[in-house]
Each structure stands twice: as C-alpha cells, then as structure tokens.
Amino acid sequence: MKSFAVIGLGRFGNSLAKRLSSLGNEVLAIDNDMENIQGIADFVTQAVAADALDESSLRSLGITEFDCVLVTISENVEASILITSMLKELGVKYVVSKAVTDLHAKVLRQVGADKVVFPDKDMAEKLAQNLTASSILDYIDLSDKYSIVEVETPKSWYGKSLKQLNIRAVYGVNIVALKNRYSDEINVTPHPDYTFAENDILVVIGSNSDINKLVK
Numbered sequence: 001m002k003s004f005a006v007i008g009l010g011r012f013g014n015s016l017a018k019r020l021s022s023l024g025n026e027v028l029a030i031d032n033d034m035e036n037i038q039g040i041a042d043f044v045t046q047a048v049a050a051d052a053l054d055e056s057s058l059r060s061l062g063i064t065e066f067d068c069v070l071v072t073i074s075e076n077v078e079a080s081i082l083i084t085s086m087l088k089e090l091g092v093k094y095v096v097s098k099a100v101t102d103l104h105a106k107v108l109r110q111v112g113a114d115k116v117v118f119p120d121k122d123m124a125e126k127l128a129q130n131l132t133a134s135s136i137l138d139y140i141d142l143s144d145k146y147s148i149v150e151v152e153t154p155k156s157w158y159g160k161s162l163k164q165l166n167i168r169a170v171y172g173v174n175i176v177a178l179k180n181r182y183s184d185e186i187n188v189t190p191h192p193d194y195t196f197a198e199n200d201i202l203v204v205i206g207s208n209s210d211i212n213k214l215v216k
Helices: 011-022 034-043 055-060 077-090 102-110 121-132 167-171 208-215
Strands: 003-007 026-031 046-049 068-071 095-098 115-117 136-141 146-152 174-180 200-207
Touching: 003 011, 011 026, 011 034, 026 034, 034 046, 055 077, 068 077, 077 095, 077 102, 102 115, 146 208, 167 174, 167 208, 200 208
Parallel strands: 003 026, 003 068, 026 046, 068 095, 095 115
Antiparallel strands: 136 146, 146 200, 174 200
C-alpha cells in the first residue's frame, strides 16, 4: 500500500483520489471547498478542508510523509505553481502536478514538479494504476473490472518456465504476449517451456484484483 495526498478536487482530482483509494492505497483528499470534501469523504482515507497555500496547514497534515502528492488544481494556475514549489521546498518525495497549457507545464517543471500531466478522466484511471504499481509500464482499461497491462517480469520468475510457474492457476491472469525490453520483438505464443529473463516484459490480461496481486 502506498500513501497519496490529492490537492484539488475538481473532476480529475476527484476521479484520481477515488481510483487510488479503490486500488487499496491510503489517500488524503484536500480542497478549500467543503462541498467537495463532503462529496468525497466516504471514498478516501481522510478528506480535509484546508488552504493548500498555507504552509503551516500542509505541515500539520504531515504532507512530507506521503509517498506522492498530486496537485490537481486547474482553475488557478498561479496557485498550482506556488503549491508545487512549496511542496518541493518542504521536502515532499514525489510531486505530480496537473498542467493546462505547455507554458504552465514548463513552469511546473522549473519549480520542481517530478511529473507533469495533461489529464482527463481516462488519464486519471491510468495514472492511478501506474502510480500504485511502479512495475506497470502501460495500462488499458477494458471495463470496471478487467484490464490489459504491460508489466515488468517479477524477479522471482527469472530462470523459471511458464509450465513451472503455472501462472493462470496461481495468479488468475493470462499472459497474452511477451515483449523484449530492448527491441520491438513480440512473442504472442510463448511455449510452455519458455524461460523468463530480465529483458522480458509481460502483456497480461485479467481482473484488476488479480493484476494488483501480481504486481505487488
């Protein structure tokens, strides 16, 4: 389980906070609008009405203890820049900030944002999944319950074969292809005796719950 703080509960921030929480993470939602806080309180670990431009408020919330803080403010570009800068000055490990223009993104990077995104609701789903499991390289949402992902091969699989690992029975997922990390080569029919190596990228299909177990 990872810990996230989401600052700004517009459509994107709201979707992102809920999705991160549904993936089993600790989520603190922050907004200065009490109505937004009340609307999300039942879906996250904690929801707090606070002014994120107030450094003392952020400190009191233990903001530096989170694995990642997401600044998803869109209506106030100046505020998003100032908050991003403040978070990095406070020592937050990883800051993801939402940008609305290329210039906005450039300034966010200059003040220290570790990642800048231009999101919509679909991006919120994908970003939440990728942030939760750093081994996931790409993600396609098939439905509310099923996905296709590209994922790093677990180190414990190195030197073992498909037959030995009995992946479908043990993990509940299907490997639909193998990709070579260093080339464009794709193997869509891996032999049961195929032995996994460090350069393998798995293309896996399954339920979100089974995929989450695989990548943890």
